[in-house]
Amino acid sequence: MKRRHFALGAATALALGACSRKPTKFQTYNGPEVTSVIIKKGERRMYLLNNDQVIKDVEFDLGFAPVGHKQFEGDGRTPEGLYFIDRRNPNSLYHLSLGISYPSPADIEAARAFNRSPGGDIFIHGEPNAGAISRRDWTAGCIAVKNREMEQLYAMVRDGTPVFLMP
Template identity: 50%
Template sequence: MILLAAIVLGVLAYTKVMARVGSGSPPADAPLEQQADLIRVHKSERSMVLLRGDTPLSTYRISLGSAADEGPKQREGDEKTPEGRYEIDWRNPRSMAHLSLHISYPAPADRQNAELKGYSPGGNIMIHGLPNGWGFLQGIHRLWDWTDGCIAVTDEEMRDIWARVPDHTPIEIAP
């Protein structure tokens, strides 16, 4: 039991240190013809597709919120991934995870639905890589849904997404 507690404390300390280190320099923007004008997420398939017009540019296997199969996000802390149409409204090159693109959740309807029920709708939903310092996990992170409602990919995939997705790109998240 003491060994397990020491391991957990070591993991937490490592994660906190790596969160302060950040993700490093983000990649340069991809050429215009390789940039997406739509992101489509299929929660049930655990996939995300970058599109330019009707042409798929890249497809990624993803991890979602740990309660993603229980419907759309409704309130802060429910660990669900939102459903609906949003946009990428800002980016964080120094996030706790390897790079992150912010999804404009909550939309006004999301906010109104949560507030009618007496809840905060939550927010800070991102597309991101693995927590800084945990990139060695690579694709193994896809074996389970582990985020608080975000969309997670590998660090290498996140660098590709960062370069191909300009701010204000629409994102459609379907069940």
């Protein structure tokens, strides 16, 4: 009888513990490797590719000045060209984030020619942790996706993955 009560109590504790667990923002991914990311700014579409096959298609928002290549810090533009995922931030102010390797040496040189800073901290990120977004193209030059999409991207895309940012 005592064993039965113990077993019932243990099962109840496990069940209640499972119910009270917080969902995690960290997912796992066991699908095909993401070999590149193509971001088409004009279409507001991001494509995750395994070689030449699209394995995921995501809609996004851009910086508050979405047309043209980022030239200076604070211009609100998103870079264009070939970059790489170079870092990840699990504690981002924007849910989760994947860093893009902007500025390149050419970006730094171009900005310095105008005696300006090229800026930096360009990310693919989720929604802000504090507050809601009420308009399109609200970032300072980043690529913003819904949190659910960001969780999938964070699991799928590895550091070193090439990112092609196109007009």
